[in-house]
Amino acid sequence: MEKPSKIAPAKGKLGVLLPGLGAVSTTFMAGVELVRKGEAQPVGSLTQMGTIRLGKRTDARSPLIKKFVPLAELKDLTFGGWDIFKDNAYQSAANAGVLNPQDLEKLKPFLSTIKPMKAAFDHDFVKLIDGPNIKKGKNKYELALQIKEDIASFRKTSRASRLVTCWCGSTESFVKPEEVHSTPEKFIEAMKSNHPAIAPSMLYAWASVTSGVPFANGAPNLTVDIPAIQKLAHDHNVAICGKDFKTGQTLMKTILAPGFKARMLGLEGWFSTNILGNRDGEVLEDPGSFKTKEESKLSVLEYILQPQLYPQLYGKMCHKVRINYYRPRGDNKEGWDNIDIFGWLGYPMQIKVDFLCRDSILAAPLVLDLVLFLDLAQRSGMRGIQEWLSFYFKSPMTAPGLYPEHDLFIQSMKLKNTLRWMKGEDLITHLGQEYYD
């Protein structure tokens, strides 16, 4: 990819389109509003709180990322979305139970104005929920065209100069890439014939990309991870990224596993359980949706630990992931890990991690960063898969034939080096020999 010769300024409003106005979306919008009002800090957001070192360590140049690259400002964000339920964002946030009643009441006037557009929904892909706010059409192609109309009318009514879509809808049933996903032409034919391998999330992706709107996929669904949409993203000069926000347990895995590997500690097994009681957890009770999530969660260790290169350390590792819906826990998930490692002479040791986390509190700043960085990429003329945003995902998208980089620290370095590269600054290799000349 060519280095951007110039980055267009972030002029005007940035419209954020969210398919799925559930726990993550509403927590994200609520947080942006509280930060804009000066009533909260954007904790967890690299674009808002992170700095970037430029030049040598002795240069003492570490500006805030948002001062270094021209990102949209929070005051310029405006929101829209779709959901299968008619609840506005206030009602949906109240139902999700993430925000405390004081924050919720403060945000009522703002959140109540955000009302979902009718969703393109297919019960076969999300079996355990159903709602009344659904588009009608004779085939999937018609539904996708209706989404395009929604995007065009949101662009007009919101007076946004640029748009970004971030899928925050439910996890869909597992779909394997098929022939119908291979080219834009076959994809259109498949939409017209209501092919069962065309998921609703793909309709939103197709509508966004062909409308020139960048698309991030926060769920583990295939969605934009198919050649047809990638080719369209290339042809329409649109940035895309995915998939599956890297939040609780997988975040911990991609922090710990690189450490074990760096120290050449062996891994006998890693058993992960999750209990959660939000709507996401309810959807994951369905074996089809669970399979999509499981695939996304399982791949991480294989790629980080590279058992093919270290058969003595990781060749026999046993990795299991379980997710159970347990209503009393609500959005406050418990991710419990039992890790069996071994050290010098093969002596075994155990590590237990019990992460009492808040799923949507961890995910919301990722939505913000992805929206701002995708908009930046778009204004910089960067199209197609944005691998530098792997930092945010459990299953990062890569060019065909390239294995994904899962190590959080490599991902963070890659992201920051990409920002330096975009702005023509020296990349940082951490070699540091020049300090000893």
Ligand SMILES: NC(=O)c1ccc[n+]([C@@H]2O[C@H](COP(=O)([O-])OP(=O)(O)OC[C@H]3O[C@@H](n4cnc5c(N)ncnc54)[C@H](O)[C@@H]3O)[C@@H](O)[C@H]2O)c1
């Ligand atoms: N919270 C996290 O930490 C986290 C981490 C990784 C991935 N995710 C993923 O993010 C997504 C959102 O999570 P959440 O906790 O907000 O879930 P949620 O169930 O609260 O919200 C999802 C919303 O999507 C709606 N929906 C389903 N299908 C739709 C469609 N076709 N069109 C429009 N709306 C649709 C549902 O009605 C629901 O309101 C899920 O796929 C989840 O797996 C979340």
